[in-house]
């Protein structure tokens with residue numbers, strides 16, 4: 162079992178850019194810029210949920226506040242690094258734009274931005290779900306985005322870039338995060354399981370990776386569930402039952418019976434599958450409901 166109540170995603174959050182799985186082009190560009198001292202004052206991170214946008218924002222905050230960065234990577238030893246890793250740094254301010262979407266929140270933010278950091282060099286404001294801000298709020302933010310105080314960096318993170326105002330997009334340096342490949346997710350799920358002393362069948366890790374549809378956060382949240390469900394040995398059948406997906410062989414059989422117009426066999430198989438309380442289609446809402454952040 163995982164040793165603490167902390168979610169695996171939090172526990173195994175990348176602490177260097179090198180550790181971040183599946184976003185190589187973004188990371189390469191960002192690291193090169195940071196190691197040559199080119200820092201934008203506003204970034205836009207777009208891409209599907211759970212693909213590393215917030216983790217990257219934290220790594221960015223860490224690297225620019227680190228007292229001894231190496232080749233665009235944070236040292237993870239200095240006080241700034243350690244505070245950011247622990248999640249109690251005053252220099253990383255994460256704002257959920259979905260629940261702070263109005264003009265008052267932005268006015269409040271504009272005031273706070275004027276306060277320089279008491280330790281470290283930069284304050285990094287991460288606006289998660291940035292597309293949720295109202296147009297009015299966006300407009301109130303424009304001037305600050307364009308000319309923030311020199312010690313402020315904004316990271317706007319969004320899954321829905323098409324909902325962002327062009328005036329906002331034009332003020333940010335944009336990075337597109339991609340869905341992580343199934344192979345990379347499988348490898349990482351196996352790695353984390355290994356670190357947690359959990360044995361997982363390759364086919365079970367593959368099913369988790371496919372269900373996560375390119376999002377590492379969902380994959381590790383499913384691994385969390387699988388450990389809670391199965392303990393230290395995770396087999397394919399357990400993950401299938403957990404996800405409510407039928408064995409693909411049963412589905413193939415079902416298709417075969419349908420194509421042969423063998424209604425008795427079709428009904429029998431459906432009866433069997435429903436007896437197992439399985440559904441043939443894996444619902445994505447299941448993932449939405451895992452609630453991992």
Ligand SMILES: [Zn+2]
Pocket residue numbers: 226227228229230235236237238239240241242243
């Ligand atoms: Zn450091």
